[in-house]
Amino acid sequence: AQSVTQPDIHITVSEGASLELRCNYSYGATPYLFWYVQSPGQGLQLLLKYFSGDTLVQGIKGFEAEFKRSQSSFNLRKPSVHWSDAAEYFCAVGTDKLIFGTGTRLQVFP
Amino acid sequence: DTGVSQDPRHKITKRGQNVTFRCDPISEHNRLYWYRQTLGQGPEFLTYFQNEAQLEKSRLLSDRFSAERPKGSFSTLEIQRTEQGDSAMYLCASSPTGFEQYFGPGTRLTVT
Numbered sequence: 001a002q003s004v005t006q007p008d009i010h011i012t013v014s015e016g017a018s019l020e021l022r023c024n025y026s027y028g029a030t031p032y033l034f035w036y037v038q039s040p041g042q043g044l045q046l047l048l049k050y051f052s053g054d055t056l057v058q059g060i061k062g063f064e065a066e067f068k069r070s071q072s073s074f075n076l077r078k079p080s081v082h083w084s085d086a087a088e089y090f091c092a093v094g095t096d097k098l099i100f101g102t103g104t105r106l107q108v109f110p
Numbered sequence: 111d112t113g114v115s116q117d118p119r120h121k122i123t124k125r126g127q128n129v130t131f132r133c134d135p136i137s138e139h140n141r142l143y144w145y146r147q148t149l150g151q152g153p154e155f156l157t158y159f160q161n162e163a164q165l166e167k168s169r170l171l172s173d174r175f176s177a178e179r180p181k182g183s184f185s186t187l188e189i190q191r192t193e194q195g196d197s198a199m200y201l202c203a204s205s206p207t208g209f210e211q212y213f214g215p216g217t218r219l220t221v222t
Contacts, residue, residue: 004152032209043114043201043213044153051209090152096141096208097166100152 002027004091006101013081014109021076021104023091033074034092035065038103044090050074061085083108112136114214116202122220123192130188131217135204142185143203143211144177146170153201159185160208192221 005024013019025031032051036044048059055067065076074091086108092098115134123129135142140161145153156175157167161182171177174192179185189196199218203211 034210036213041216041218043116043215044203046210046212049210092152096143096158096205097155097168098143098145098153098211100154102150102152 002093002099004093004099004101006089006091006104008104009102010105010107012107012109015083016080019076019078019081019085019106021089021091021106023074023076023101024072025074025091025093026072027093027099031067031074031093032095033065033067034098035059035063035074035076036090036092036100037061038088038090040087047076047089081106081108083110114202114204114212116200116214116217118217119215120218120220122222125194125221126191128188128190129192129219130186131200131202131219132184132186133202133214134184135202136206136212139204139206139212140182141205141208141211142179143205144185144187145201145203147199147201147216148197156187189219192219194221197221 003026034049035047038044050057050067088103090103091101117132143158144156147153159179174190177187199216201216203213205211
C-alpha cells in the first residue's frame with residue numbers, strides 16, 4: 001500500500017538551531033516526493049520537490065531535503081531555523097493523486 | 111502572478127443543507143484537484159480533472175459529493191445533504207503537468 005509516515009507529530013526547536021523533519025514513504029513506482037508547509041488556517045505552499053537526479057534538493061526559504069532510496073526516506077532540513085518557520089509541514093508522494101503524511105507541527109522558541 | 115483562489119473561505123451551514131464551493135486554478139493549468147483535510151490530518155485526495163474530464167474519484171467522494179469543471183477552467187464542488195462529518199477544510203490545487211501541485215487557501219466548512 002502507498003503511504004507516507006511522518007514519525008514526529010510535534011517538534012520544538014530554538015531559533016537559530018538546526019532542524020530535521022523525518023519522512024518515510026512506501027510507494028510502488030519511482031517516487032515523486034514533495035514537502036509542503038501550511039500556516040494556521042491557510043493552504044499549502046510547496047517547499048521543494050524531488051523527481052530524479054541529484055538526491056539533495058534545494059527549496060525555498062533555505063530548506064533542503066535528501067532522498068535516500070535505501071531507507072525510503074525524504075527528510076527535510078534547515079541549518080538555522082527562524083521564528084517565521086513555525087508551521088505544519090507535510091511530506092507527500094505521488095503524481096496527480098498525492099498521498100500526504102499526517103504532518104509535523106514545528107514550534108520555534110526565541 | 112495570481113495563484114489558486116477559492117470561494118468562499120469559510121462556510122457555516124446547517125446539517126441537511128447543500129453547499130457549493132468554487133475553485134479558480136492558476137491560468138493555463140490544465141489539471142485541477144480537490145482534497146479534504148480534517149483537523150490534525152494531512153490532506154486526502156478527493157478527485158481531479160484534466161481540462162474538463164474528471165479522471166479519478168476517491169472512495170471518500172460519496173454520492174452526496176459532485177465536482178465539475180465545465181469549461182476546463184474553474185471547478186465547483188457540491189455537497190448535498192451535509193452531515194457533521196463533512197466539516198473539514200476543502201483544498202483545491204492546480205498543476206500544469208501533474209507533477210507538482212499548487213494549492214489555494216482552502217474553504218473551511220462547518221456543519222452545525
